[in-house]
Amino acid sequence: MITMKDIAMELGINESTVSRALNNHPHVHPSTRERVAEAARRLNYRPNTLARSLATNRSYVVGLVISNIANLFFAEVTQGIEQVADANGYSVILCDTARDAAKERRYLDLLASRQVDGIIFMSGRLPADTVAAIRSVKCPVVMISRDGARYGIPTVRINNRVEAARAVNYLINLGHARIGFISGQLDDAESGLPRLAGYKAALSDAGIPFDPCIVQEGDFTMESGVRACTRLLDAVPRPTAVFAANDEMAIGAMKALAQHGISVPKDMAVVGFDNTALARVVTPALTTVAQPLRSLGSTATEMLIRMMTGQGLKDIEVVLDCQLVVRSSCGGTGI
């Protein structure tokens, strides 16, 4: 490995002069600056970021703690994060926790050891010890789609209640009065309960009575969507539309409908939530509440950068809007 010392010796000057020249410090003679640059090029010098970080106490690395990178939701958010991080000179260390709370804490510790300048967290629930682990890391942390603001942790999220209501209102405006709902786990304080609440609120605002018989709990998997929808089909009267708390369950619902020979959207309208690539790929293409996936990532990263550079935040919580993307599962044209 070739170091600053090497190019200093090569030029018969001092190491610190090399450092200053390479880092574009103000008071270096143009000629020395040029000689240093030339020598660096010629010797194929590569700065050692580790040493620099140790000396400056800034690593230009951010940690990303995520529950499942093979899930399109996280993968798309991750892309937004990586892009903004890189554009600002930061590298991203990827930590996939597989929803294991112990692993989450281990990763937080690891990242602290690695002297990351900041952390983006979007994994798991927030029990007391996880919050404690986050606090014990001394660097800035931003959360995505979690209830971090309650603990004073800067957060980027959507308003799940409002966005779920958006979907239901759309179905109501389409003329549906009997709308089934496939929820996620109701102990999920983010995508579970709030989306159910939004469903209820929209019905209530429209004067439609709430019928628990046409609410089925799933677990965000396609298979659970199949089962939940199958149960919904037994309800009397049978719903004319189904809203699912995420796309995978909505897709499962469409599978169940296909099995029963029920045509979408002629006999049943289906709406999902998230708008990962899955939504546009299924047949018929899925109408869905589109989360701004990349924006969740990029916005969070921008917040984190402001914090890492000591610029401070206007708001501790940023709420982004979703958009209803109408596709053929609901009367749109599809691809």
Add this chain to the structure above:
Amino acid sequence: MITMKDIAMELGINESTVSRALNNHPHVHPSTRERVAEAARRLNYRPNTLARSLATNRSYVVGLVISNIANLFFAEVTQGIEQVADANGYSVILCDTARDAAKERRYLDLLASRQVDGIIFMSGRLPADTVAAIRSVKCPVVMISRDGARYGIPTVRINNRVEAARAVNYLINLGHARIGFISGQLDDAESGLPRLAGYKAALSDAGIPFDPCIVQEGDFTMESGVRACTRLLDAVPRPTAVFAANDEMAIGAMKALAQHGISVPKDMAVVGFDNTALARVVTPALTTVAQPLRSLGSTATEMLIRMMTGQGLKDIEVVLDCQLVVRSSCGGTGI
């Protein structure tokens, strides 16, 4: 930040003794070891990995250069990589190149600056300057699904020719004699040409003449699959089966068939390639050549670790097998 020096002073002993105790070196008195451990716990000591890496010249970080993390193919491979890396004490720096060759080289340079112990590369083609950039990084590199072996770079891959033939043979055994093919870009030396070659070989082995009219080139996107399949439907005689070089195009094909009222698999069998989550989610669920996605990642990482720890490799190239997963697009039962 609390350092080894702090806990050394606290205990009135020497810094290096602390280091040895913390690192479980052989010759330390059990009692001092315990006192050090206790003090470390009490003071909430966290090792500074940066400093350690600088001193030992090993960072326990690997770089991952990938073209698109929001693509399920890469996301699933990435999960395999991260899992094995973490299990062996390595962290992963994620670099998303967006298929930009300049960005690839920039990232390689960055990773070298960050003193990564190794790199996994699965992005883009391999023009001379990319190969040069890879060589100029002095750490071990492993490639996935690329023609790296030709340049002496250890590689994990599948045999695209053989695996494509596997799918076509399956269709032939099902009784199909007129099998359309939707290829990827033919200038893709990995998933393009070889898969076409496998298609041709399987036909030839079965004594079925090759008809260029029922081969259409796409670009691996769903939309291109729609267009290609639409063209295939005009061929006379019309194919009874379609094989697409990846799942997205196969899904596009199924969309086109649905638009034309052609029932899958009754009137047309469809087979794809890759087996990302997309394949099991579409309706009907897609029969596909299943790449061992996580294994590609984990195997590559295991190779890399062998290299980084100086254990050497048996083979410079590891070829993994695929498996045909039969789902309802082809006569299977689907979900």
Add this chain to the structure above:
DNA sequence: CTGTTAGCGCGTTCAA
């Protein structure tokens, strides 16, 4: 078994 010394590569004083 433990202390001393030196050094990893770089940034940053403080003088000159």
Add this chain to the structure above:
DNA sequence: TTGAACGCGCTAACAG
């Protein structure tokens, strides 16, 4: 504008 000296936190070599 440059050089000399020191420190970042940790590991390693050599004594003792």
